[in-house]
Amino acid sequence: MTNFSIKKFEKNHIPDVLNLIKELAEYEKAPREVTNTTEKMLEDGFGETPIFGGYITEIEGKIIGMAIYYYRYSTWKGRVLYLEDLYIMPEYRRLGIGEAFFEELINHAKNTNCARITWQVLDWNTPAVKFYEKLGAKIDKGWWNGSIDL
Amino acid sequence: MTNFSIKKFEKNHIPDVLNLIKELAEYEKAPREVTNTTEKMLEDGFGETPIFGGYITEIEGKIIGMAIYYYRYSTWKGRVLYLEDLYIMPEYRRLGIGEAFFEELINHAKNTNCARITWQVLDWNTPAVKFYEKLGAKIDKGWWNGSIDL
Numbered sequence: 001m002t003n004f005s006i007k008k009f010e011k012n013h014i015p016d017v018l019n020l021i022k023e024l025a026e027y028e029k030a031p032r033e034v035t036n037t038t039e040k041m042l043e044d045g046f047g048e049t050p051i052f053g054g055y056i057t058e059i060e061g062k063i064i065g066m067a068i069y070y071y072r073y074s075t076w077k078g079r080v081l082y083l084e085d086l087y088i089m090p091e092y093r094r095l096g097i098g099e100a101f102f103e104e105l106i107n108h109a110k111n112t113n114c115a116r117i118t119w120q121v122l123d124w125n126t127p128a129v130k131f132y133e134k135l136g137a138k139i140d141k142g143w144w145n146g147s148i149d150l
Numbered sequence: 151m152t153n154f155s156i157k158k159f160e161k162n163h164i165p166d167v168l169n170l171i172k173e174l175a176e177y178e179k180a181p182r183e184v185t186n187t188t189e190k191m192l193e194d195g196f197g198e199t200p201i202f203g204g205y206i207t208e209i210e211g212k213i214i215g216m217a218i219y220y221y222r223y224s225t226w227k228g229r230v231l232y233l234e235d236l237y238i239m240p241e242y243r244r245l246g247i248g249e250a251f252f253e254e255l256i257n258h259a260k261n262t263n264c265a266r267i268t269w270q271v272l273d274w275n276t277p278a279v280k281f282y283e284k285l286g287a288k289i290d291k292g293w294w295n296g297s298i299d300l
Contacts, residue, residue: 072222079201142273
């Protein structure tokens with residue numbers, strides 16, 4: 001058994017977290033989309049009104065996974081916790097870390113009056129879809145994402 | 151030509167706005183999903199830290215359309231304006247109201263340092279998809295929505 005511990009984001013985790021964000025973007029075939037920086041993340045996550053929060057997992061002092069959330073507003077449901085990124089380095093999967101992240105996220109969502117936790121998954125990411133289905137999640141395939149870059 | 155005016159949400163618009171939210175949910179075949187109330191919307195939109203904002207359109211004193219936004223956080227891009235709902239009553243379409251809403255939203259997004267404006271559209275809602283494509287939007291069909299209700 002591998003021992004892991006889950007901790008809330010601290011400022012000193014952010015450089016490692018940004019590296020994991022980049023690893024995940026590479027897996028999602030969009031590495032050049034990441035224009036975020038450590039400085040911006042420190043301001044956005046630890047400034048006067050933090051706009052995101054999250055958790056890291058450490059194994060033997062090394063950060064090997066992260067979950068980043070922020071709040072969304074649903075005109076149907078009210079306040080919702082949105083899971084922006086969930087990533088565990090490939091060599092540390094199937095150890096229960098993903099499930100442990102979800103346990104924390106669900107508790108946190110309940111404690112902050114959220115009616116729902118939501119996220120997006122790429123249609124070809126079968127291992128992730130299976131993981132979410134095992135958790136009892138609903139996967140809705142009927143929506144497309146629109147965007148305009150400014 | 152029909153004259154319309156676009157205004158920012160005020161408290162007294164909210165009961166009409168909630169009716170439009172319900173009309174849109176019916177069009178989206180999910181009328182029972184709306185559990186929001188006028189009281190909750192007044193608190194969420196006009197309380198100490200408003201979590202959404204928006205615009206209405208009036209024609210001859212009647213509210214016939216609305217656009218609701220809030221901010222999201224992208225770990226790739228930073229701050230993003232999210233268009234939660236855009237709705238114009240069927241009999242007032244093709245008058246340029248949708249384009250006018252988008253003009254306001256894009257200006258507002260730029261003025262609040264957003265790198266992008268995003269939204270979701272149902273895969274069978276062809277008139278909406280065509281409207282967004284005409285605006286020059288990117289429509290990404292590769293993501294599914296995951297959720298767990300709490």
